[in-house]
Amino acid sequence: MDLELNIKSTIKKAIQELYGLEEEIQLQPTRKDFEGTYTFVIFPLVKQLKKSPADIGTAIGDYLISNSPDIKKYNIVQGFLNLVPDDSVWFGIFNALLQNPDHGKLTAKNESVMVEYSSPNTNKPLHLGHLRNNFLGYSVANILEASGYEVIKSCLINDRGIHICKSMLAYQKFGNGETPESSGLKGDHLAGKYYVAFDRAYKTEVDVLVQQGIPEDEAKKTAPIMKEAQEMLLKWESGDDEVIALWKKMNAWVFAGFNETYKTIGVSFDKTYYESNTYLLGKDIVEEGLSSGVFYQKDDKSVWIDLTHEGLDQKLVLRGDGTSVYITQDLGTTDLKFKDFSNNRSIWVVGNEQDYHFQVLFAIMKRLGRSYADGCYHLSYGMVDLPSGKMKSREGTVVDADELVAEMIATAEQTTRERGKIDDFEEEEAQKLFKMLALGALKYFLLKVEPKKRMLFNPAESIDFQGNTGPFIQYTHARIKSILRKAESQGAQLKSEFALHELAQVEIDLIYLVNEYHNILEKAGNDYAPSVVANYCYDLAKTFNSFYAELSVMNEEDTAKKELRLSLIRLVADTLKKGMGLLGIEVPERM
RNA sequence: GGUUCCGUAGCUCAGUUGGAUAGAGCAACAGAUUUCUAAUCUGUGGGUCAUAGGUUCGAAUCCUAUCGGGAUCACCA
Numbered sequence: 001m002d003l004e005l006n007i008k009s010t011i012k013k014a015i016q017e018l019y020g021l022e023e024e025i026q027l028q029p030t031r032k033d034f035e036g037t038y039t040f041v042i043f044p045l046v047k048q049l050k051k052s053p054a055d056i057g058t059a060i061g062d063y064l065i066s067n068s069p070d071i072k073k074y075n076i077v078q079g080f081l082n083l084v085p086d087d088s089v090w091f092g093i094f095n096a097l098l099q100n101p102d103h104g105k106l107t108a109k110n111e112s113v114m115v116e117y118s119s120p121n122t123n124k125p126l127h128l129g130h131l132r133n134n135f136l137g138y139s140v141a142n143i144l145e146a147s148g149y150e151v152i153k154s155c156l157i158n159d160r161g162i163h164i165c166k167s168m169l170a171y172q173k174f175g176n177g178e179t180p181e182s183s184g185l186k187g188d189h190l191a192g193k194y195y196v197a198f199d200r201a202y203k204t205e206v207d208v209l210v211q212q213g214i215p216e217d218e219a220k221k222t223a224p225i226m227k228e229a230q231e232m233l234l235k236w237e238s239g240d241d242e243v244i245a246l247w248k249k250m251n252a253w254v255f256a257g258f259n260e261t262y263k264t265i266g267v268s269f270d271k272t273y274y275e276s277n278t279y280l281l282g283k284d285i286v287e288e289g290l291s292s293g294v295f296y297q298k299d300d301k302s303v304w305i306d307l308t309h310e311g312l313d314q315k316l317v318l319r320g321d322g323t324s325v326y327i328t329q330d331l332g333t334t335d336l337k338f339k340d341f342s343n344n345r346s347i348w349v350v351g352n353e354q355d356y357h358f359q360v361l362f363a364i365m366k367r368l369g370r371s372y373a374d375g376c377y378h379l380s381y382g383m384v385d386l387p388s389g390k391m392k393s394r395e396g397t398v399v400d401a402d403e404l405v406a407e408m409i410a411t412a413e414q415t416t417r418e419r420g421k422i423d424d425f426e427e428e429e430a431q432k433l434f435k436m437l438a439l440g441a442l443k444y445f446l447l448k449v450e451p452k453k454r455m456l457f458n459p460a461e462s463i464d465f466q467g468n469t470g471p472f473i474q475y476t477h478a479r480i481k482s483i484l485r486k487a488e489s490q491g492a493q494l495k496s497e498f499a500l501h502e503l504a505q506v507e508i509d510l511i512y513l514v515n516e517y518h519n520i521l522e523k524a525g526n527d528y529a530p531s532v533v534a535n536y537c538y539d540l541a542k543t544f545n546s547f548y549a550e551l552s553v554m555n556e557e558d559t560a561k562k563e564l565r566l567s568l569i570r571l572v573a574d575t576l577k578k579g580m581g582l583l584g585i586e587v588p589e590r591m
Numbered sequence: 592g593g594u595u596c597c598g599u600a601g602c603u604c605a606g607u608u609g610g611a612u613a614g615a616g617c618a619a620c621a622g623a624u625u626u627c628u629a630a631u632c633u634g635u636g637g638g639u640c641a642u643a644g645g646u647u648c649g650a651a652u653c654c655u656a657u658c659g660g661g662a663u664c665a666c667c668a
Contacts, residue, residue: 031611041610043648079648080611121668161668275668302666311594312664319666326668355595356663382597383661390661421628437630449604452596454661456603466630467616468604475630483627535605538615549623549632591630 003089003515004038006070011040014063019049035075036082037512043079053079087508091500094511098496098567104517104578105146106525112150114337115141117349118267121158122254123167124192124393126261126401128457129351129384132446135584136381137349138267139447139530142582147525152341155269156333159251160276165232167191168246169225170198180253186260186402187253192393199394201225261402265439266584271340273333279324281332285368286318294367310363312356317364330361338372345375347528352380352452379528382454384446399459408438408463415465422590433588437471440585444470447583448534468538470585473576476541477587480573483553485589487566490554494567501560506547510568513540514575521582530583537579544572 008025015021023045030036040060042053049056054076061074061081072086097103117137120126126134137153145151158164171178171194180187202225209219220226235243262268286303289295295303295317303318318328337346348358358378366373383390384399391398413434416422422430445463449455465471487494503511516536524532553569556562577587 026608028610032614033612039611043610047648078611158668163668300666313594316666321666323666325666329668351662352596353662354668357668359595380596385661415630419628419630421630445603453604454597458603461602461617464603464617464630469616469630471630472616475628479628479631486627531605535615538605542615545631546633548627552627554627591628 003070003085003093007038007064007068007083007085010064010068010070011060014060014067015045018059018063019045021045021048030082034077034080034082036084037508038083038085040081040083041079042076042081046079057081087503088500090503090508090511091498093515094564094568094571095497097511097514097571098498103514104521104575106148106518106521109148111344112152112341113144113345113347114152114154114341114343115144115347115349116154116156116337117141118155118262118269119158119350120155120258121163122188122191122251122258123163123195125186125188125257127391127393128399128401128404129391131265131401131404131442132381132384132455133349133351134262134265134267135443135446136379136451136530138584139443139533139582140347140349140379140528142584143521143524143528143530143533146521146578146582149525152271152343153269154271154273154337156273156275156278158275160236160247160279162229162233163195164247164251165229165236166198166202167195168243168250169229169232170194170201171250172246173201173225180256186257187250187255188257188261189400189402190257191250191254196394196396198225198229261405264405264435265401266586273336275329278333278336279329281336282324282328282330283318283322283332285331285335286328289317289364289368292368294364305364305367307360307363307367310359312360312363315360315364327357327361327364330357331364334361334365334376335370338370343372343375345377346372347377347379349379349381352382352454354378355380377528379451381451384455384457387456387458387460399457405438405442408442409434411462412437412441412465412471416591433591436586436588437465437474437591440470440474440580440587441465442470443583443585444473444534447530448538450529450531470580471591473537473541473580474585474587475591476544477573477576477580478589478591479548480544480569480576481589484566484570484573486554492563492566494570495563496567498560498564498567501564504551506543506550507565507568509543510540510547510572513543514571517575517579520579524582533579533582537576537583540572540576540579544569 004027008027011025012023015023025040027038027040030039042056045056046053057076061076064071064074064083070085070089071083073084075082115137118130118134120130141151141153174197175194178190180190183190185193202223205223205225206216206219209223210216232243236247286295289305290297290303295305297303300320302316302320304314304316306314308314315327316325319325350358355378362373362376365376386399388397416434416437422433425433441463448468520532520536524530551565553562553565556565580587
């Protein structure tokens with residue numbers, strides 16, 4: 001039953017009968033300072049009817065009282081008609097929620113969506129920026145799945161190219177046969193070490209050349225180590241045995257490292273694409289575009305598209321020598337994804353530095369008449385900056401993902417042990433909890449902010465465990481579970497059907513919020529916005545904690561009230577668990 | 592310079608299909624625990640919603656301009 005829709009239609013009828021007007025009715029939640037749940041704004045009618053807001057409000061309010069059993073009373077403040085639903089309405093909603101274990105699950109949409117995220121380069125380990133990407137992608141996938149879509153999580157690994165050759169070359173030159181085992185480094189960190197080593201050697205060579213009087217631009221192009229890297233790339237492309245063997249060896253190390261990180265942070269994929277397999281795709285699409293006249297060729301044989309009508313520029317899609325550029329392979333990969341899964345939609349979780357690239361990509365797909373073009377969406381997110389500015393892998397000024405997670409776990413352990421509430425935990429159980437809390441704090445920190453906003457991370461201030469945080473919500477869940485355990489130990493059975501009696505305001509607030517879950521899910525799905533879910537969970541947890549301070553469950557003497565509260569808090573716990581699950585955050589039974 | 596995103600409390604952020612006195616957390620201060628977990632709750636102080644115009648009964652929200660910051664504008668990916 002949808003209370004809001006019912007009230008809207010009754011107000012619509014009231015205005016028809018009282019004034020003969022056809023109005024689309026909008027309701028908003030009543031502000032906390034006033035009594036009521038929904039508010040109808042009268043102002044728009046004032047002008048048309050030439051009556052005072054009070055007169056109109058009273059007329060509509062009285063109409064609702066006598067024509068709708070849902071409304072108990074109303075009040076008018078300025079031009080706002082605040083409506084107070086009858087307690088029976090809340091019981092109706094509450095009973096319905098209790099009797100539907102799937103509450104909040106949206107109906108199947110019979111559409112499928114691909115969410116591509118993570119998409120790392122295999123020349124360095126993951127950093128904080130990648131974490132934002134991973135958590136966003138994983139959460140959006142969860143949200144869409146809960147919203148009734150079939151979801152395929154995919155990852156496109158950038159495992160080839162000049163930057164990969166840089167790590168390989170530096171390893172070849174300076175590595176002395178080092179391995180993850182011999183160095184004790186995770187494979188991705190080992191590769192990253194040589195990526196940094198390349199850059200250092202390269203800079204030294206450039207400096208030397210500049211001192212010899214060669215202009216910097218030219219020095220950068222002619223530095224021997226850079227030349228060597230380029231030669232290595234050519235060898236890779238021609239399938240040189242030695243280069244390929246090195247590439248396979250180092251990539252295997254990196255993949256092992258990535259998989260460990262993915263496992264720790266709890267993300268996964270249904271399909272992995274490798275650029276080494278897809279980088280040649282797209283040339284046939286260039287042919288197609290040329291013959292259909294969407295693309296054109298210049299004298300030097302290079303192929304272009306003119307997107308000035310779309311407010312963009314002219315864009316190269318194939319080099320004069322017939323080799324691919326970035327967009328060429330993305331054209332091919334995009335076609336491949338839709339061919340593989342026949343999705344209705346495809347989402348790319350990629351940082352905002354590629355906004356322009358995706359505008360171009362989607363515009364080209366539209367010009368080429370791809371039926372899926374309108375279903376393409378770039379979920380763009382802002383960079384995670386440090387107080388010192390941008391993170392740069394080459395210069396080593398990054399917050400490493402593995403290190404950060406390890407630090408968070410250590411902080412979680414310290415914070416938890418200080419409180420002494422889990423002294424009876426087995427060690428394994430305790431470690432599991434520390435990890436859960438650490439990742440809860442980290443994921444919530446990165447997901448509560450709107451994706452497109454850039455955000456600041458200050459390593460000097462650790463991520464909070466109090467206030468508007470993941471652990472606050474996890475704690476709330478544990479608190480509820482503690483009461484439920486107590487009830488269970490006393491043999492209480494949770495009822496799922498309640499007869500009308502008096503409700504406290506904070507109980508109504510909780511019923512209202514739990515019932516809002518499906519609206520929140522829908523909004524989050526439509527906007528690809530985990531932050532909406534995060535803020536909702538916080539609101540629900542906060543409201544529960546007020547309830548907790550104000551009312552007692554197990555010490556309530558009125559049996560009917562006690563039983564209702566038990567069922568209510570179970571519903572709250574389930575909803576928190578579900579909501580946090582959408583963010584990829586687990587909630588503990590105890591903490 | 593062109594395009595684009597952002598600018599809300601000391602700090603980090605909510606709030607934008609236009610509605611009431613702009614909300615949280617952190618930090619500061621004052622309280623609450625013989626009572627279901629104080630990682631909690633209650634309260635106090637803190638605002639030119641970047642600035643200036645415009646539209647509207649009504650603007651943080653929409654429009655225009657300006658200022659400040661980010662991103663991008665490669666035959667790199």
